[in-house]
Amino acid sequence: MTPVTGLAAGTINAPSISYSGLAPVLIVLGVACAGVLVEAFVGRDLRHNTQLVLAVAGLAGALAAVIKVAGRGQLTASGAVAIDGVTLFLQGTLVVIGLMAILLLAERRVDIGGGTMVAQAALVAGSPGDRLLRTAPHMQTEAFPLAMFALGGMMLFPAANNLLLMFVALEVLSLPLYLLAGLARRRRLLSQEAAVKYFLLGAFASAFFLYGVALLYGYANSVNLADILAASAGSPRSDILLYLGLALLMVGLLFKAGVAPFHSWTPDVYQGAPTPVTALMAACTKIAAFGAIVRVLYVAFNNTAWDWRPVVWTVAIITMAVGAIFGLTQTDLKRMLAYSSIAHAGFLLTGLISLDRRGLAAVLFYLASYGFATLGAFAVITLVRDADGEATHLSQWSGLARRSPAVAAAFTLFLLTFAGIPLTSGFIGKFVVFRAAWTSAGPLVVVALLASAVAAFFYLRVIVMMYFSEPAESGPTVAVPSVWTTVAVGVSAAMTVLLGILPQGVLELADKAAYLVG
Amino acid sequence: MSDSLPFLLVLLLVPLVGSVVVWLLPRTAEQLAKLVALATSLLTVVVMAATATAFDPNGARFQLTWSRPWIASFGVDFALGVDGIALVLIALVAVLVPSVILASWHEETPAGRSPKTFFALLLLLEVFMVGVFAVTDVFVFYVFFEAMLVPMYFLIGAFGGPRRQYAAMKFFLYSLLGGLLMLAAVIGLYVVSASQLGHGTFAFSQLVGMPIDADTEKLLFLGFFVAFAIKAPLxxxxxxxxxxxxxxxxxxxxxxxxxxxxxxxFGFLRYCLPLFPNASRYFAPAVIVLAVVGVLYAALLAMGQRDMKRLVAYTSVAHFGFIGLGIFAFTTQSMSGSVFYMINHGLATGALFLVAGMLISRGRSREISDYGGVAKTQPLLGGAFLLAGLASLALPGMSTFISEFLVLVGTFSRHRVYGVVATVGIILAALYILLMYQRMFHGPAQERAAGWLDMSAREAWAVAPLLALIVVLGVYPKPVLDVIRPAVNATMNDVHQRDPAPTVAVQTGATK
Incomplete structure (x- = not known):
């Protein structure tokens, strides 16, 4: 008698899971769960510090786990998760930028009440109890685990090699963000509006995504990206399901990435959400969403590029135009940065259209450079305040350089990098993206450059305000931040300059990481 | 030559260090900041002089080369090296900056602005200006080309006149738009080099002579051309x-x-012509028309100005027309004349702006009609202004005359009609300069001018070197022309042009 053969063991078909490959995501989600327990069991006085230590340690551990598996290329969990260069690069970037967003959440010195998050978000805005909350030194720390859950979902999102898992990751990252958006201590009504708007539109987008998954399943009889690719290659079946499915799927993904014409939530939500959360959304969600878009397009729809490319062309042009042109009319800094992020999404689309390795590397680099600059810019916004909370109207920033040269200089740096001025990371990012796009989408590059020129106007307008205008009479004050915000701004600024002057290391890293399995 | 001292690197580092030091000084140490800035700029002049002696006019095309890999992923080297054209332009930068610092010594800064920032920005600008001429890598050139905008933007926006916000914004956006078009062309050039040479490169020496598909070449040419034409401006x-x-x-x-x-x-000469010779020849007639139109149109506009700084700015547009004309006429004389014109125009217009600035700091107005008879009350100011003005209108004896003459002679040998039409520009130049001088410095003296001080020693020292150079080079231009000519010949070769057979015997570089 022979013992149990491999064949017999195979029929059990238990998914083999590479725990080391999944470790970054598991650590972050685990810490998020632990954070919930901390909320329940740790005393109120200790909670804030415990949460902060836990989150920072968790992210540091996740970063170490990412570095440990660097260079790997494998599918795990029955091919549902792809651990490859793109996944790991984006996870590493998400962890580092997420860490700084956590530091922003930990800031308790800038607001008189302490902290930027409200204690009881469920109170009716404007009710006496709610008004009391504005100044009461009454704190909740649930934002930490929520942000960690969101980060965990974001890290899983670009790794998902299976549309169902991708949907789960999408929900894991979205639901905490809907909540977080409603937690602003000041301007409660705006914040609640943002949360509701984000939730309703986000739910729509998720439904689109799910419907797309269903149609693709109908077409390929599988939700695995590789199977969809295989099915689309020389299949006699009608392609209607495939294209409808792709279209609906992309609606969901482009919504998360803030790409026109699915961008309309961005300005309202960015404006209403508490600024640390906006920073998290603007920097990290974009990274995660583009990671997922890259994976879907590169892995599952590589064969059909000729069919969807014109659509992405159009979408990219619309996005750049919307971002650049509507950005011109904004007078609120957070809304302006929202439109700026839309324009940048258009540049990113330009980069991934070429569907080659170089384009992939370019998108990775661009995401990292954009992420740092965005986080830094929102971090600076948290510092400029008046009695009503953050002073985000453009006119309130006039003459800021006189009052606080360091803050104005940091914000100027971030604006210059958004505008793509050489010696900042934004320039190198634009360069690699446009270089990748040049051969396959030359005219798109010219459109992108024109959009950059238009967008430069509204960035410059802020610089003009800060440096060349007289300070407003009862202008805002610049809060002296605690070490957390200082670190977040400092690291962002340092990375922005470093990636602009000595980009070689990260370029090589992005180049090495530009491979996908699946 | 790579084993020689890295003069060009030192030329970049000296003002950079100076700028950082000035920046770091406390706000109260205003006087010290000015002294450091002046010392830095003078040290730069010394280094420049050493650089010039190390340069051999008849040696290799690019000398004093120094190169280190910068961004290996794109094949970008931080490659320095100058030909004669770049050398004289860097010399111009080195000479102008100390004058500007001296002249701006008591520059009134708008309330709340610290003068040390002004001087730090000036020195930073010097770094970028030297860099933009001293690099031989197209990517690094682009970086300097764009980076240059930032300090200038702040100089205009923070320290300028009443409409400074508008002007700074307009300046930045125009330049940025051109720069971005150029970026598209730079990337395109890189992509072409990757397919033609097997490896993507930005090195000027490898890109010269690279065959490019005719239509692509035209597009790339336009990308560069528009950026330079905005900058020049044509x-x-x-x-x-x-x-x-x-x-x-x-x-x-x-x-x-x-x-x-x-x-x-400079970009026309260094990048447009050698990199895209066929497209340059294709577009040359159009550029020449633009240049001649510019010479006449800007001169007419200059005559209509009531603001003296605007007037000087318009005269520059006319002069840039001459320079562009000389470059795209494709003769050794006209090109040498254009390069020499760049130097002379820098000196003359620089002096004119500085003297105008001195006048404005006294009269507190830029309007020409607010002045009168100044030559009687402030003879030194009047004399300096007259000299700078005469240089601007290219009076024989001034270096500007030689360059303008060379441009016109060279152009005439190839394009007779344009040569003749452009000559009208000289007459118009005499009109706008002399009319301005007459209105401001002659006629009845104004009462309010009686209390003004004449030029101080500091102000005299600021302007004197510029005026002296104009006169010296007007009498003996040979050293500069000798440095320029080999580089011009190399450029002529790049664009596959020879001088037309002379029908009038004129010796190149003839002095009058």
């Missing part, structure tokens, strides 16, 4: 200059018009 891309020139502080305006704009014409 009509119809000039509308930003009068605003920027008028609103910038006098020192800033002198550098803006004197040097920054030369990057445009």
């Amino acid at each position: 009509v119809p891309f000039h509308t930003w200059l009068p605003d920027a020139g008028a609103e910038a502080p006098a020192g800033g305006a002198a550098l803006l018009v004197g040097v920054l704009d030369k990057v445009g014409t």
